[in-house]
Amino acid sequence: MLLRHTPKEVKDRKALTINPAKTCQPIGAMYAALGIHGCLPHSHGSQGCCSYHRSTLTRHYKEPVMAGTSSFTEGASVFGGQSNLLQSFNNLFSIYDPDIVAVHTTCLSETIGDDVSQITQKAIDEGKIPAGKHVIYASTPSYVGSHVTGFSNMCASIAKYFPEKQDYELDQVNILPGWVEPSDMREIKRLMSEMHVPFVMFPDTSGVLDAPQTGFHQFYPKGGASVPDLKRSGASSFTFALGKFSSEAAGEELRKKCDVPYEVMEVPIGINATDRFLMKVSEVSGCPVPESINDERGRVVDIITDMQQYLHGKKVALFGDPDILIPLTEFLLAMDMKPVHIVSGTPGKYFMERMKEIMGDDFETGNVKNGPRADMFLLHQWIKNEPVDLIIGNTYGKYIARDENIPFVRMGFPILDRIGHSYFPVTGYAGAMRILDKMLGAIMDQMDREAPEEKFELVM
Amino acid sequence: MEAAILKDRENQIFIKEQSQGEIACEKSSLAGSVSQRACVFCGSRVVLYPVADALHIVHGPIGCASFTWDIRGSLSSGPELHRLSFSTDLREMDVIQGGEKKLERAITELGELHKPSAVFVYATCIAGIIGDDIAAVCKRTAEKLGVPVLPVHSEGFKGTKKDGYKAACDALAKIVGTGDISGIPKVSINILGEFNLAGEAWMIEDYYRRMGVEVVSVMTGDGRIGKISKAHGVSLNVVQCSGSLTYLAEHMEEKYGIPYIRVSYFGIEDQSRALYDVADFFSFNPELRTKAEEIVREEISVIMPRIQYYREKLAGKKAAVYVGGAFKAFSLIKALRLIDMSVVIAGSQTGNKNDYKQLEELCDPGTVILDDSNPLELSRFVLEKKADLFIGGVKERPIAYKLGIGFCDHNHERKIALAGYEGMINFYKEVYSSVMSPVWKFAPRNNRRKSHE
Numbered sequence: 001m002l003l004r005h006t007p008k009e010v011k012d013r014k015a016l017t018i019n020p021a022k023t024c025q026p027i028g029a030m031y032a033a034l035g036i037h038g039c040l041p042h043s044h045g046s047q048g049c050c051s052y053h054r055s056t057l058t059r060h061y062k063e064p065v066m067a068g069t070s071s072f073t074e075g076a077s078v079f080g081g082q083s084n085l086l087q088s089f090n091n092l093f094s095i096y097d098p099d100i101v102a103v104h105t106t107c108l109s110e111t112i113g114d115d116v117s118q119i120t121q122k123a124i125d126e127g128k129i130p131a132g133k134h135v136i137y138a139s140t141p142s143y144v145g146s147h148v149t150g151f152s153n154m155c156a157s158i159a160k161y162f163p164e165k166q167d168y169e170l171d172q173v174n175i176l177p178g179w180v181e182p183s184d185m186r187e188i189k190r191l192m193s194e195m196h197v198p199f200v201m202f203p204d205t206s207g208v209l210d211a212p213q214t215g216f217h218q219f220y221p222k223g224g225a226s227v228p229d230l231k232r233s234g235a236s237s238f239t240f241a242l243g244k245f246s247s248e249a250a251g252e253e254l255r256k257k258c259d260v261p262y263e264v265m266e267v268p269i270g271i272n273a274t275d276r277f278l279m280k281v282s283e284v285s286g287c288p289v290p291e292s293i294n295d296e297r298g299r300v301v302d303i304i305t306d307m308q309q310y311l312h313g314k315k316v317a318l319f320g321d322p323d324i325l326i327p328l329t330e331f332l333l334a335m336d337m338k339p340v341h342i343v344s345g346t347p348g349k350y351f352m353e354r355m356k357e358i359m360g361d362d363f364e365t366g367n368v369k370n371g372p373r374a375d376m377f378l379l380h381q382w383i384k385n386e387p388v389d390l391i392i393g394n395t396y397g398k399y400i401a402r403d404e405n406i407p408f409v410r411m412g413f414p415i416l417d418r419i420g421h422s423y424f425p426v427t428g429y430a431g432a433m434r435i436l437d438k439m440l441g442a443i444m445d446q447m448d449r450e451a452p453e454e455k456f457e458l459v460m
Numbered sequence: 461m462e463a464a465i466l467k468d469r470e471n472q473i474f475i476k477e478q479s480q481g482e483i484a485c486e487k488s489s490l491a492g493s494v495s496q497r498a499c500v501f502c503g504s505r506v507v508l509y510p511v512a513d514a515l516h517i518v519h520g521p522i523g524c525a526s527f528t529w530d531i532r533g534s535l536s537s538g539p540e541l542h543r544l545s546f547s548t549d550l551r552e553m554d555v556i557q558g559g560e561k562k563l564e565r566a567i568t569e570l571g572e573l574h575k576p577s578a579v580f581v582y583a584t585c586i587a588g589i590i591g592d593d594i595a596a597v598c599k600r601t602a603e604k605l606g607v608p609v610l611p612v613h614s615e616g617f618k619g620t621k622k623d624g625y626k627a628a629c630d631a632l633a634k635i636v637g638t639g640d641i642s643g644i645p646k647v648s649i650n651i652l653g654e655f656n657l658a659g660e661a662w663m664i665e666d667y668y669r670r671m672g673v674e675v676v677s678v679m680t681g682d683g684r685i686g687k688i689s690k691a692h693g694v695s696l697n698v699v700q701c702s703g704s705l706t707y708l709a710e711h712m713e714e715k716y717g718i719p720y721i722r723v724s725y726f727g728i729e730d731q732s733r734a735l736y737d738v739a740d741f742f743s744f745n746p747e748l749r750t751k752a753e754e755i756v757r758e759e760i761s762v763i764m765p766r767i768q769y770y771r772e773k774l775a776g777k778k779a780a781v782y783v784g785g786a787f788k789a790f791s792l793i794k795a796l797r798l799i800d801m802s803v804v805i806a807g808s809q810t811g812n813k814n815d816y817k818q819l820e821e822l823c824d825p826g827t828v829i830l831d832d833s834n835p836l837e838l839s840r841f842v843l844e845k846k847a848d849l850f851i852g853g854v855k856e857r858p859i860a861y862k863l864g865i866g867f868c869d870h871n872h873e874r875k876i877a878l879a880g881y882e883g884m885i886n887f888y889k890e891v892y893s894s895v896m897s898p899v900w901k902f903a904p905r906n907n908r909r910k911s912h913e
Contacts, residue, residue: 002540005574015565017522017549024523046585046616047489048499052527055854059873064858066835071489072617077589084491091468091492095836107521108585108617111555142521143550143586215864215905217839345522372549396529399543 002399006377008384018377019396021319022345024142025150027053028179029104030067032154033136035185035203037224038099040092041067044085044116045106049142060414061182061209061422066219068092068101072108081114082122089123093130096219099227103137104154110141134227136161146346147413148245148321151179155250158202162227163234165258170235172198173284174260176250178243178267178323179413180427182206182223187425188242188268191278194293197285200233201225210422234258238284240277243267243323244350267323268427270331270435271300296429303436304335310440310460317341317383317400319393320412322351322370328392328411330358331432337390340366341382347371376400390443407442411435469493472832474816477825483816485831488620494834496782496855497809501584502528503624504614506872507704508580508631509542510534510655511683515576517546519563519594520584524616525549532872534655536682537662541576550586560592564601571605577685579609580631588615608685610634621784622703622810629707635685636712641693647742648674648694652709653701654725656681660879664700664725667735667880671751673742679705692716696741698723698734703785703810725879726791726887728763728798732756759881767799770888775800777895780847782807782830782838782856783870786815792851792870793822799888804845807833835859849895864905866894 026043030053033041043050050069057065068091070076070084085103092101103116116137123129138157140150155176175192177185186206192199207223233239233254239262241251251262268274274297278289304311314337318325322344332339339362344351351370356363367382380400383391387404391397394412401408415421425431444460451457468490474483489495501520505528508516518525525547536542548566550559567579579601583594594611602609610631614624649668654661661681668675676694677687697709697720709720721741723734735756739748779801781792786808793803806819807830819829828841835855842850842863850860853871860867868890870878876886 002543005539005541005544007573011573013569015548015562016517016569017525017547018570019529019545020522020526020547020549022522023526024521026523042492046499047495047497047620048502048616049523051496051498051502051855052523056527058855058858062858062861064835064862065855066494068492068494069489071491071493071495073488074618077585077617087490088492091490095492096494106585107523107550107555108589111586111589141552142523143555144552146522211862213862213864213903215862215903217835217859217862219836372551377544 001403003380003403006380006384008381010378010381010385013373017373017375020345020375021343021379022146024107024147025140025145025153026104026106026142027056028147028150028152029102029138029140029154030065031057031179031205032151032158032203033102033104034065034208035205035224036100036102036158036230037222037226038220039102039224040096040098040100042069042088042092042101042103043067043106044070044081044103044114045108046072049106056414057209059416062419063209063211064217065209066096068096070109077108077112080112081109082119085114085116085119086123086128089128089135093133098133098220100134100136102154102157103135104140104150105138106140107142110139134161148179148323148346152246152249155203155247156253158230159250159253160257162230163254163258163260164231166235168235169237170232172200172232172236173281174233174236174239174254175199175201176239176241176247177201177204178246179321180267181421181425182208182210183421183423183425184427184431187428187430191293191428192281194290195278195281195285195287197281197287200229200236202230202233234260236260238262240265240281242277245322245346245348266327269324269327270432271297271334271429272330273327274428274432293429300429300432300436303433307436307440308336310443311335311337313338314390314443315340315386315388316390316392317379317388318391319343319376319379319397322346322348324412326351326354326358329355331435333358333362338362340386340388341379342366342368343374343376343379344370345374390439392439407446409435409438409442472830473837474820474829476820476823476827476829482813483829483831485816486812487832489832494836495832496834496853497832498621499616500618500621500624500627501582501614501616503621503704504582504612504628505624506532506655507625507628508612508680510536510680511578511580511685511688512536512542513539513577513684515541515546515570515574515579516582517548517563517566517570517579518582518584519548519559519587519592520550520582521586522547522549524582524584532655533657533875534681535659538684541574546570555586555590558590558592559587560597563592563594564597567597567601567609568604571601571607576607578607578635579605580612581609582612582614584614585616588618608635608638620810625704626707629705629711632679632688632708633711635688636691636708637689637716639686639689641690644676644690644693645674646695647672647745647748648676649696649698649738650676650691650694651678652697652699652720653705654678654681655701658875658877660725660877660883663877663880663882667755668738670755671735671739671748672745673738673748679708692718694718696721696738698738700725701785701787703787722787724787724791726788726883727795728760728881728884729794730791731880763881763885766885767888770892771799773892773896774888777801777848778804778846779849779851780805780838780842780845782833782850782852784809784853786811786819788870789819790822795884795887801849803827804847805830805838805841807831839863849891864900864903866891866897868894
């Protein structure tokens with residue numbers, strides 16, 4: 001009983017978070033920056049932040065994650081980090097030779113008031129940024145928002161910096177995939193190819209954080225959105241900003257800078273959200289959804305048909321990032337399951353509004369919370385009061401799942417103890433199949449494990 | 461990409477019998493380098509983390525707490541409070557208005573909820589910058605809760621991980637000396653700098669008990685406030701992880717006149733020495749030495765035949781060692797030598813001049829010795845020196861694998877006990893399984909090698 005210290009009685013907490021269902025901005029910014037080819041993220045602050053973010057991303061992806069740090073000392077925190085950042089540019093470009101350095105701040109550099117944009121300008125003015133190289137930056141104070149906010153901020157910076165406005169329109173669309181896995185980005189790209197729709201996707205961590213073993217340690221693996229593609233994105237006819245929390249800001253920047261119209265859509269998880277996404281892509285591009293994709297959809301529906309008796313009425317507790325939870329909840333409801341406890345550490349009113357829309361009456365009877373003190377401790381207390389049949393969330397859910405003996409499906413960030421997330425998508429119809437496979441597997445494995453001998457059956 | 465060396469780092473790389481002068485170390489990392497180092501807070505957190513009946517409240521934005529949530533497999537035989545993650549989750553308004561009130565409420569609420577034996581309050585970068593008077597809050601709440609509430613001054617930017625160790629020692633020093641020491645026998649020790657990863661502290665304690673030595677406290681593996689409070693009742697402190705707990709040992713020597721010795725529990729030689737040194741300290745009781753010799757004989761006779769198997773398989777293979785503290789590197793070099801493996805790269809994140817001197821003495825000519833290295837250098841030397849194995853921590857693992865060589869974690873991520881005699885077998889087994897894994901048959905590096913042969 002690892003969480004034996006969790007009491008059943010829910011008391012209002014005022015000042016603390018126990019077992020957080022979120023983390024801080026810079027790691028999101030680092031992840032987004034890794035989705036640009038030849039980009040080296042740089043953390044402007046103490047060494048620890050950078051080290052933690054690299055470690056966590058490394059554990060999640062089992063891949064080398066590179067990033068520089070300004071290595072703040074006490075001096076830098078008193079006199080400001082300008083000289084550290086200038087020296088960093090020197091060293092980063094001369095040693096690691098990135099095409100792009102993506103600087104993000106930390107709570108420390110934000111609080112002492114370092115103006116990264118001014119410092120960067122100074123570096124450019126002083127010729128410290130080699131010709132043809134780029135520096136982008138995002139303000140990512142750790143005490144605002146969450147890791148999702150940091151991801152969004154870095155995406156917005158990418159959208160602000162690279163796309164070039166043109167007076168012509170290219171026959172292509174932009175896809176801002178939101179904070180999803182390399183596998184999901186790969187899947188969305190596959191769907192687009194299947195539909196013959198030309199596109200630019202950024203960030204794109206496929207090929208970066210799921211790189212093959214080559215016998216070399218490549219500082220800049222071959223994946224990631226390229227600079228020419230990013231530049232061209234300014235001439236696209238439309239932008240799909242997937243996930244309001246992670247992609248809306250970038251969509252808006254692209255519109256402001258290059259007049260590319262955009263629509264915020266949900267990350268295509270489950271049948272409804274995928275339907276909506278593909279229909280919209282079809283509408284914008286004029287390319288019909290091909291038979292092959294319709295067949296995939298049909299297979300998902302077929303699985304649900306075959307298995308509905310095991311899905312009906314199953315109570316689910318879920319936690320994670322809002323852009324994932326929203327379509328996932330909708331998918332669970334579509335399968336006649338009952339999402340009863342939902343927690344997201346990421347703040348933002350829209351989450352509750354949208355959940356209310358999706359859940360209808362279930363919203364009132366269920367427990368839904370995001371923002372301050374929406375943490376795993378609370379989720380555990382809710383589960384103690386109203387047990388569930390399944391938990392879906394990142395690795396940290398394993399404590400609750402074990403203590404309460406509840407089947408558990410890993411989905412979200414971070415997943416530190418399993419593989420699969422970077423290779424198999426949860427988006428699109430293929431992703432819906434994988435979610436079904438994982439959920440049914442978890443639920444039925446437990447039934448098999450715990451069924452009394454006389455009720456143990458070959459066929460389920 | 462051409463693997464270059466940062467000019468300013470050239471003197472932090474030393475090649476035995478090729479380089480001139482001595483290695484530069486104990487420098488802060490260069491701004492802009494991809495350093496493998498962490499911060500002051502990290503140092504404090506990893507040292508104090510295993511104290512299982514205390515609350516560990518991180519006063520800062522959420523990241524500091526979430527990234528250190530249960531990152532060490534430090535086992536507890538009782539309470540599991542240490543495995544929870546408590547944070548004041550500072551928001552923008554707190555940064556503007558100060559976070560003291562929030563902290564005070566957090567300590568009070570948690571104190572009432574969990575009834576801990578003590579509370580550690582970690583100051584992070586931001587708590588330091590906004591100037592919260594954490595010590596005052598701790599004092600006030602300690603009176604209210606009736607248990608020690610200890611500030612840990614671990615603002616991330618105030619130095620390196622090492623300074624965090626010191627901050628942790630300062631906090632521990634406030635607990636030491638507060639307990640009742642009547643009844644503690646003369647033949648008694650504390651084990652310092654042993655964190656009970658995979659139950660290692662239990663193995664070590666058992667050896668000492670079999671010798672007839674009472675272990676009063678382990679700091680901090682399977683740690684309890686009550687035991688730590690009695691730590692000043694012992695005759696000797698035995699320091700395993702020298703980097704982290706030497707400060708406390710020094711403090712206890714000064715304040716309570718308790719001498720300390722440095723030991724290592726990694727490797728047969730060092731493990732045995734760790735038992736003998738303690739026995740020799742209590743030389744008035746020769747029985748201890750006899751028992752120690754018995755234990756060593758017994759344990760070695762069990763593992764030696766098994767080691768022989770690994771030696772036959774692994775002899776001639778080359779290893780790269782890049783670990784946190786230098787002391788661990790010494791033990792690893794000796795342990796690898798025992799199975800006729802050589803070390804071609806040896807480095808640490810936080811070694812001092814003395815450490816590197818010892819390291820140089822221990823290494824073979826041509827060995828690359830590195831201080832505060834980075835992935836570029838590491839992968840360059842691994843290829844250059846044709847290493848077959850990398851021993852390091854979480855961030856090094858995927859680099860080694862990408863290069864197509866075996867890996868052994870000697871840091872946070874390890875799940876098996878590597879200390880003691882049994883640990884040696886575990887270690888060799890892990891090295892063997894990684895270096896000899898059939899996966900390398902499919903690995904491009906192996907193909908490339910073959911085509912060269």
